[in-house]
Every structure is written in C-alpha cells, then in structure tokens.
Ligand code: ADP
C-alpha cells in the first residue's frame with residue numbers, strides 16, 4: 001500500500017483527475033458511493049483503488065468520480081491510502097454499473113467481485129534471496145562447494161531453490177552467510193507467467209477446422225465487439241480451433257480470457273494447453289491459493305499474463321488489454337451464479353466484450369436457445385464444424401423402452417444394456433453408465449410406518465451414501481451416520497433404500513461383473529484437481545473398465561477406449577415444471593453421449609427410457625438437434641417464455657413462515673397495483689407460491705415469478721416494487737433476473 005501522495009505512475013494512465021474530494025464506491029454490498037477528502041495537493045484518477053475508513057474499519061473501494069460536493073471538505077473523512085495497482089478502466093467501471101443495474105444487485109457487491117484478491121491490494125510480500133559474494137571459504141566442504149557452484153551460474157536464488165538444486169541442508173546456506181560467502185537480500189517476489197509459445201504449429205488443422213479458424217479470425221477484428229458461435233459436434237476439435245484463433249490476439253500483445261465450466265476438474269484440457277503452448281495458463285477459480293490469486297490478479301491488470309482460464313468468477317478480473325473472451329460449453333448451467341450477486345457469466349461476458357470493444361467467442365456442441373436465437377436474428381455470427389476430427393464417427397444412439405422390460409425389484413439395468421456392457425468388456429473397451437444422482441439411494445423409507453427420512457433443515461430427503469455409511473442432505477450439507485431404527489415409529493430393521501444413485505448402479509454392475517475395475521465419478525469422488533486427475537488417468541490408461549458417473553462425466557473429456565455409454569434414466573430431468581427441462585436434458589444427454597467413440601473405435605449410446613416417444617428422446621436417438629431446437633423455440637415463443645419473453649424471480653426467505661409469506665403477498669399486491677392497466681397485459685405477476693424447496697437451511701421460502709414481454713425492461717419495475725415494500729425484519733428478498741433454477 002502506498003500513501004496518497006505517490007501518484008506519479010498513475011498520471012500516465014488515466015483520464016480524469018480529482019483533487020480535494022472524491023466519490024468512492026466501496027467494495028461492500030452498498031449501492032451508493034461515498035464522498036471522501038484527499039490530502040491537500042494530491043490528485044487521484046477516476047478508477048483509482050483506495051482504502052477508506054468506513055464505520056470504524058478500513059475498506060477497499062474505487063474512485064467513481066467527482067464528489068457531489070454536498071458536504072464541505074472539512075467535514076469529510078480523508079482517504080486512508082492509495083493502492084499501488086492501475087486504476088480500474090472506464091470499461092470496467094461501466095461494467096460494474098451495468099451489471100448491478102441488470103442483475104438488480106448493489107454496485108459495491110459487483111465491485112467486490114472485481115477486487116477479488118485482498119492480498120493483491122496489499123503491499124507485495126518480500127522474499128529472501130541469496131547471492132554469491134565471490135569469496136572462497138577457508139574450509140571448502142563438498143556441500144559448500146555445491147552451493148557456491150550453483151550460485152556462480154545464477155544471479156540469485158531462494159533457500160528453497162538452492163535446496164532443491166543441490167540437496168544440501170539449510171544450515172549449510174546459513175553457514176555460508178555467516179562467513180560472508182553468501183549475501184542475503186530482500187526482494188519483491190516477481191510472479192513468473194511465461195508467455196505462451198504461439199509461433200510453432202502444434203497440429204496441422206483439418207480442412208474444415210482451418211476454414212472455421214480462418215473465418216473466426218476474419219470476424220474477430222481488432223478492437224471491435226462481435227459475438228461468434230463456434231458450433232461443432234462433440235470431438236470435432238473445437239478446442240483446437242479456438243487455440244488457433246487466440247494466437248493472432250496474443251501476437252498483438254492482448255489478453256485472452258477463457259471461461260470453462262469446471263476448470264478445477266479439467267486436467268485434460270490443462271495438459272493439452274500446456275503441450276500446445278509450452279507453458280501452463282494462469283488459472284482462476286475459487287480453490288486457488290491466496291498467493292496464486294494475488295499474483296494472477298496483479299498480472300492480469302499489468303498485462304503480464306496473456307491467457308487466463310477460469311470459472312465464471314474470472315469474468316470479473318481487471319484485464320488491462322482484453323482482446324478476446326472465449327466461453328467454452330456456453331450452454332452449461334454452471335455459468336449461472338445463484339448466490340450473492342446472481343448473474344449469468346455468459347451473458348455478462350457478452351456485456352463485457354461490448355464495453356471493452358472485444359470480440360466474444362461462444363463454443364458448444366449444444367448451444368443454448370438464447371444463443372441460437374441471437375444467431376438466427378443475425379446478432380451473432382455462427383461457424384460450424386459438422387464432423388468429428390479424423391475418422392471418428394458420431395456414436396449410434398438407441399433407446400430401450402423400459403416399459404417392455406419387466407425389471408425385477410431393485411434392478412435398474414435392462415438385460416440388453418448388461419449384454420452390451422459384456423460385449424464391450426469382452427473386446428477390451430470401456431463402458432460408462434450415467435445417472436445424475438449421487439450416493440446410493442435418493443430416499444430411505446420405513447417399511448413399517450411409511451416415514452421418509454428428511455433433512456431437519458430442508459424440505460428434502462436424506463440421501464444414503466454407502467461409501468461412508470451416512471445420510472446426507474444435498475442442499476445444506478447436513479450429514480449423519482446411517483441409522484437402523486425409524487425415528488418415527490422406533491421399529492428396527494425396516495428402513496429401506498428406495499431408488500438408485502450411482503453407488504447402487506455400481507453395485508448392480510458388480511453383481512454381473514464381479515472381477516472388473518469399476519470407478520465412480522461424482523463430486524464426492526472427484527473432490528479436487530488431484531482426485532480428478534487420478535481418476536482421469538485410470539480411465540485414460542484403460543485401468544478402469546466401467547465408470548458410473550453423474551453429469552461430471554459429461555464435461556469435455558476425451559477417452560479413446562470409451563465406446564459404450566449407458567444412460568440409466570434418460571427421463572430423469574424431463575419431469576418437473578422447469579421451462580428448460582427439455583433443452584437441458586437434451587444438452588446433458590447429448591454431451592454425455594459425446595464421450596463415446598471419440599477416436600478410432602466407434603461409439604454406441606443406449607438410453608433407458610419409459611418415454612421413448614418424448615421429443616427429447618426421439619431427437620437424441622435421431623441425432624436431429626436443429627429440428628428439436630426449432631420445436632423447442634416454437635413452444636417457448638408461443639408461451640412468451642425465454643428467450644422470447646422475460647422472466648424474473650423474487651425469492652423470499654426467513655425463519656418465520658408467516659412473515660415470509662406475508663412479505664411475498666404484500667409485494668404481489670404492490671406489483672399488481674403499480675403495473676398500470678396498459679402494462680397489465682405485458683407484465684404478469686405469478687404467485688406467491690411456496691418454493692418447491694419450501695424449507696431450506698432452516699428458512700421458509702416463497703417465490704414470485706414475474707413474466708413480461710420481450711420488449712419490456714423488467715428491472716425498473718422490480719426495483720420500484722421492492723422499494724415500496726415496507727422493510728420486514730428478518731425477511732430476505734433475492735432477485736433472480738433470467739432465472740434458471742426454479743427450486
Ligand atoms: P471438441 O472440443 O470439439 O469436443 P476436441 O478439441 O476435444 O473436440 O478434439 C477431439 C480430439 O481430437 C482431441 O483429442 C484433439 O486433440 C484431437 N484433434 C482435434 N483436431 C486435431 C488436429 N487437427 N490434429 C490432431 N488432433 C486433433
């Protein structure tokens with residue numbers, strides 16, 4: 001942290017300067033900026049990041065403009081200090097204002113996502129380094145010689161580096177310092193982000209890939225905003241194409257941001273990147289260490305790192321020279337943040353591209369209807385890759401009509417699927433079974449009294465996990481050891497698991513093939529990068545024969561020996577009232593299917609369904625994506641549902657059921673009164689209704705859904721209604737613009 005008079009570096013960079021007083025937006029969940037005074041003689045640029053006193057503590061903020069001047073300078077608090085990082089650019093400040101007004105969140109909460117590394121805003125840590133003084137010790141032991149030799153070639157090294165290079169103990173180094181042969185210095189640690197090698201051609205692209213690449217590069221003009229969709233089937237080499245598209249941007253000294261939905265588990269992707277560019281990319285997600293976080297944040301705003309790959313939160317990094325944003329798997333629901341500031345990272349990425357005049361590239365084999373609509377309207381440019389790379393063919397997809405299979409109780413795999421698994425294993429290939437349910441059984445029922453084991457904090461069933469003999473709530477994280485006695489009727493031995501989770505399917509597979517190597521792939525087994533890497537290696541090396549997994553196995557993986565995919569319950573996502581149920585089920589099952597037969601060996605997908613005539617199942621089986629999308633678009637358009645209409649959800653929650661429900665009802669009364677008769681036909685307020693998850697983490701929940709025509713801007717209405725609502729203590733209102741979850 002520098003003091004405020006040190007602004008010389010800043011003068012070079014910024015637009016408007018302020019002296020005497022400034023308005024500062026604080027990085028805390030408040031919407032309005034506050035005025036502060038500056039020490040006499042100091043000037044600060046708009047966007048400068050500062051520390052200011054606020055309600056008895058020191059908080060970070062950014063200069064948002066001139067103060068309103070309502071309060072005299074002498075009555076204002078003085079800022080505490082200026083942070084030694086470049087000021088936030090105009091485009092980023094605009095993004096904060098825009099994102100807050102679009103998502104109806106506080107501007108300070110959005111700013112907090114931008115200032116996402118506290119350590120980066122602190123003075124950088126110093127480290128001790130050692131240099132040779134070029135004096136020989138009286139007693140030259142072999143260990144001392146090693147160290148001096150090592151340092152004679154290099155300018156300076158840390159203790160850790162010396163120990164790693166020579167294998168000596170730290171006492172040898174200390175000894176050499178004591179006798180004056182080494183000198184100890186303190187230095188600011190300079191993170192080292194190596195530039196990617198963009199000169200070598202790693203692959204020769206196939207003619208369709210080359211065509212796609214050239215078309216995208218042509219479209220991505222320097223400093224012009226545009227959105228392109230790279231629409232290519234699974235295994236067509238989309239990743240290779242966008243790697244190629246990045247090169248000219250990097251060559252211009254600009255930065256590229258790549259968003260990936262599950263970056264922490266994407267070890268295959270990271271290996272490919274490293275092989276291709278000769279260095280690792282900078283990585284950004286919630287699990288990186290504070291130090292890496294701080295280094296990356298600073299490097300991003302100094303343009304000393306050119307490629308960052310990250311989860312949705314990377315979108316808010318303060319790039320100084322953003323030249324391209326890539327959103328891989330743009331359809332993925334992981335891009336929606338459901339807590340804190342509720343936003344959709346793909347949509348914000350497009351907004352950011354616009355503010356920064358940077359092109360945006362969306363990538364998917366199953367683009368969202370929102371994106372397809374924008375393509376159809378001519379707003380986005382589309383580039384296709386219709387075939388798999390090399391000779392790999394798309395898998396064949398067959399469905400099994402489960403109504404025709406009289407399945408014995410507690411069995412879920414049709415005899416035909418078992419036979420397919422057997423045939424696959426016999427020729428040494430791999431099979432994966434997909435079921436989007438973690439654990440052993442989603443419900444435990446007492447056969448004596450009918451009681452269902454439920455979470456005490458949520459209106460949700462407890463899910464049995466046999467790997468650690470627990471009962472768990474997947475909503476709040478509650479966990480307890482498995483029990484034998486029913487808590488309702490006290491009868492022992494009658495609690496029975498109902499329905500399957502992946503563990504139970506694994507048990508069923510093993511009952512047929514007891515000698516195989518089976519792996520379960522879920523967020524319980526792939527808890528972090530290390531675990532994910534281990535499991536992926538087992539699958540890649542062919543050690544694992546059968547994989548049973550949740551949606552985690554749908555994420556972009558490439559396993560050459562995996563040729564059979566069995567979808568245990570293709571209907572699972574289709575029930576329920578979610579407006580995107582069909583679209584999302586299609587995307588998920590298509591992506592899972594896309595893991596089969598990606599190399600020379602042909603893939604096969606088997607869908608188990610009780611609804612073989614459902615449009616989603618038929619579209620999957622026929623491989624007719626565009627027809628399905630067309631039907632889906634027509635249905636949505638007819639009902640004015642997104643993307644052909646607007647939705648916003650208001651979620652009321654609190655510990656007292658009555659007050660929560662009353663607040664929700666009051667809001668609906670206000671909303672209905674305030675929408676004038678002219679607006680009535682354009683804005684429909686639905687509810688309040690108890691949320692499907694009526695009780696969550698000890699709080700009652702009610703939902704109000706607001707539906708509007710596409711040409712209506714909902715935000716001002718929502719804002720007005722909420723402001724007119726008398727604040728009710730202990731009731732929280734969350735606003736979800738463009739909701740994707742309806743729970
Ligand atoms: P997608 O992202 O479209 O699913 P990938 O980019 O993962 O496809 O490509 C599928 C596989 O084919 C990967 O293993 C990739 O390395 C390989 N591949 C794609 N294009 C080429 C190419 N031009 N030369 C060599 N291998 C390629």
Ligand code: ZN
Nearest residue numbers: 455458473476
């Ligand atoms: Zn719970």
